[in-house]
Amino acid sequence: MRKKSLLERIRLLGRSAIDIVGVLGRSGMFLMHALVGRRGIGGGFQLLVKQLYSVGVMSLLIVVVSGMFIGMVLALQGFSILAKYGSEQATGQMVALTLLRELGPVVTALLFAGRAGSALTAEIGNMKATEQLSSLEMIGVDPLKYIAAPRLWAGFISLPVLAIIFSVVGIWGGSWVAIDWLGVYDGSFWANMQNSVNFNEDVINGVIKSIVFAFVVTWIAVFQGYDCEATSEGISRATTKTVVYSSLAILGLDFILTALMFGDF
Amino acid sequence: MSADNDYAVELKGLSFTRGSRSIFNNVDIRIPRGKVTGIMGPSGCGKTTLLRLMGAQLRPSAGQVLVNGQDLPTLSRSDLFDARKHMGVLFQSGALFTDLDVFENVAFPLRVHTDLPDEMIRDIVLMKLQAVGLRGAVELMPDELSGGMKRRVALARAIAMDPQILMYDEPFVGQDPIAMGVLVRLIRLLNDALGITSIVVSHDLAETASIADYIYVVGDGQVLGQGTPAELMAADNPRIRQFMKGEPDGPVPFHFPAPDYSADLLGTR
Amino acid sequence: MQNRTLEIGVGMFLLAGILALVLLALRVSGLSTSSTTDTYKLYAYFDNIAGLTVRAKVSMAGVTIGKVTAIDLDHDHFTGRVTMQIDKRVNNLTTDSTASILTAGLLGEKYVGLSVGGEDTVLKDGGTIHDTQSSLVLEDLIGKFLMNSVNNKDAK
Numbered sequence A: 001m002r003k004k005s006l007l008e009r010i011r012l013l014g015r016s017a018i019d020i021v022g023v024l025g026r027s028g029m030f031l032m033h034a035l036v037g038r039r040g041i042g043g044g045f046q047l048l049v050k051q052l053y054s055v056g057v058m059s060l061l062i063v064v065v066s067g068m069f070i071g072m073v074l075a076l077q078g079f080s081i082l083a084k085y086g087s088e089q090a091t092g093q094m095v096a097l098t099l100l101r102e103l104g105p106v107v108t109a110l111l112f113a114g115r116a117g118s119a120l121t122a123e124i125g126n127m128k129a130t131e132q133l134s135s136l137e138m139i140g141v142d143p144l145k146y147i148a149a150p151r152l153w154a155g156f157i158s159l160p161v162l163a164i165i166f167s168v169v170g171i172w173g174g175s176w177v178a179i180d181w182l183g184v185y186d187g188s189f190w191a192n193m194q195n196s197v198n199f200n201e202d203v204i205n206g207v208i209k210s211i212v213f214a215f216v217v218t219w220i221a222v223f224q225g226y227d228c229e230a231t232s233e234g235i236s237r238a239t240t241k242t243v244v245y246s247s248l249a250i251l252g253l254d255f256i257l258t259a260l261m262f263g264d265f
Numbered sequence B: 001m002s003a004d005n006d007y008a009v010e011l012k013g014l015s016f017t018r019g020s021r022s023i024f025n026n027v028d029i030r031i032p033r034g035k036v037t038g039i040m041g042p043s044g045c046g047k048t049t050l051l052r053l054m055g056a057q058l059r060p061s062a063g064q065v066l067v068n069g070q071d072l073p074t075l076s077r078s079d080l081f082d083a084r085k086h087m088g089v090l091f092q093s094g095a096l097f098t099d100l101d102v103f104e105n106v107a108f109p110l111r112v113h114t115d116l117p118d119e120m121i122r123d124i125v126l127m128k129l130q131a132v133g134l135r136g137a138v139e140l141m142p143d144e145l146s147g148g149m150k151r152r153v154a155l156a157r158a159i160a161m162d163p164q165i166l167m168y169d170e171p172f173v174g175q176d177p178i179a180m181g182v183l184v185r186l187i188r189l190l191n192d193a194l195g196i197t198s199i200v201v202s203h204d205l206a207e208t209a210s211i212a213d214y215i216y217v218v219g220d221g222q223v224l225g226q227g228t229p230a231e232l233m234a235a236d237n238p239r240i241r242q243f244m245k246g247e248p249d250g251p252v253p254f255h256f257p258a259p260d261y262s263a264d265l266l267g268t269r
Numbered sequence C: 001m002q003n004r005t006l007e008i009g010v011g012m013f014l015l016a017g018i019l020a021l022v023l024l025a026l027r028v029s030g031l032s033t034s035s036t037t038d039t040y041k042l043y044a045y046f047d048n049i050a051g052l053t054v055r056a057k058v059s060m061a062g063v064t065i066g067k068v069t070a071i072d073l074d075h076d077h078f079t080g081r082v083t084m085q086i087d088k089r090v091n092n093l094t095t096d097s098t099a100s101i102l103t104a105g106l107l108g109e110k111y112v113g114l115s116v117g118g119e120d121t122v123l124k125d126g127g128t129i130h131d132t133q134s135s136l137v138l139e140d141l142i143g144k145f146l147m148n149s150v151n152n153k154d155a156k
Helices: A006-035 A045-055 A057-083 A088-129 A132-139 A143-182 A186-196 A199-227 A232-262 B002-006 B047-054 B077-084 B102-113 B118-132 B147-158 B177-194 B205-211 B229-233 B238-245 B261-266 C002-028 C138-155
Strands: B007-018 B021-032 B036-040 B062-067 B087-090 B165-169 B197-201 B214-219 B222-227 C039-046 C057-060 C063-074 C079-087 C098-103 C110-115 C127-129 C131-133
Touching: A006 A143, A006 A199, A045 A057, A045 A088, A045 A143, A045 C002, A057 A088, A057 A143, A057 C002, A088 A132, A088 A143, A088 A186, A088 A199, A088 A232, A132 A143, A132 B087, A132 B102, A143 A186, A143 A199, A143 C002, A199 A232, A199 C002, B007 B047, B007 B197, B021 B036, B021 B047, B021 B062, B021 B197, B021 B214, B021 B222, B036 B047, B036 B177, B036 B205, B047 B062, B047 B165, B047 B197, B087 B147, B102 B118, B102 B147, B118 B147, B118 B177, B147 B177, B165 B177, B177 B197, B177 B205, B205 B229, B214 B229, B214 B238, B222 B229, B222 B238, B229 B238, C039 C063, C039 C098, C039 C131
Parallel strands: B036 B197, B036 B214, B087 B165, B165 B197, C039 C127, C057 C110, C098 C131
Antiparallel strands: B007 B021, B007 B062, B214 B222, C039 C079, C057 C063, C063 C079, C098 C110
């Protein structure tokens, strides 16, 4: 292998930075073109419904199962720690707040990126490789409006819904473990929770978080599929990129949003 | 009007660069109306790019792309949409929409461009499928079709709007002799029966030469030669000769550029 | 056709989401449907409000009758001013009522407890409670305890 001199490495660093700016620019224009402006031909509502099904409904299973287990684990772990301070009755509020503020939006978004996001990227990448996107163009249909836009909207709508379902299922699972198994009084479980969970601050902020995540994850997933190299290797690289970039973006944005929403500025 | 009638597609002074590489440099190509024209050349010479330029998927860096007298890159979005009604493209892999069945695939252009009622669409789809011999496959999904059948369905889709110009991107690649024969017959048949202009991009010499009325040989970013198949077979130009006769060594060399052989074997590496 | 199942599936999915949101609102966060009851404002000044936060409960005899809506510093007297919204139905708090900052349980949050006095006049919207007891600060308590034990030692 050729040894790279320091100058060479610096040059490559600069090139990468310029490439990243290029990608950001392209993806921004991609998003604008797909969402804004005259609605193109074809499908419309029907397409959206179809995508909502394949993106949202098909993710329900993993979201519900994960939510339940995470809620149950939260109750278990939380109980053992709170018991040391004699505050087991606070298990309910701990489970609820953790889920609503953090785990609900974040974990759901991560699961979504892995399941629905990668599927979107692979599907669109495959369409690019088999020239279906070119065919659409030649017939006169704008692939951005026909293929990308319904999938984008489906993601924006599905993820917040999934996140709410995740939190509810998690709280229910946690209540089941805490009340039926660990012996927390069901009255105090729910009463403490209701006293400390504020709808505007906790629930709505959680929903806002998941809306932001939905926007970013779906955008990344659809763009990566559209932008990939039209070979099978290109598609697999794009799918990996979707999962990795989405996960990093989710965690980074979560920190920023949490600081903004729950910090004391 | 009469001058336009002779040529369905004209590329005038066309240049196209990708990044820093110049793919085409001041190319002039004229596709006569109502005939089958082949565009041939060694792999990687940009034949598919030429098709995409003719179909306005790509914009040229310079020059005009005249289709039926209209310069495509200058058209507004709605004019381009109308112009696309008269063009059909058959892509190399067929490019059927995998989530729609055969019927919906062929019906797609009709639904996009027209407001025809369902019964009429049904009749047209069945007629087009009959023309390619696949009327019985109307309810199958694309993944249930063989490669050759996919291409024929894609062809039915390409002629759904009765276009004036049909473009074929490498239609003969990877086909068994029977499928090849079917395609060859269909291309010729459609061209003569419907009076359309066919443009076939291929590097399959034998098949293309057997159906083309006129051939352009493209390479190095320019037109290397043009003429009827017979004229080209007798050409003097060594590059055309190497291509037409399939000689392994000539202007396109056998050896990839490499340092001196003995130095490589014996010397320092 | 397949379309019907798709649409039903998506409809149920969205319905489940809305239901979950409603569940969260009512059962989990205790959003009361009667949260639009009328309230009136009362002020109270404390030497030390340490630990009290906005939206803490205001209760009397253990029953929640309102909440803290603002906490700021009174620049003139250097005391903490707590603003409370009290349920309008509790309209017979006497002008000599007391407000104390108490702790709910061991690890619990601070809240404001009110108790009435004996005057005839009642507090109105914008009224102030003057008799207040500040929050118990642990360091002061320890200091007091140490002082006491030192005094006792001296006295012996």
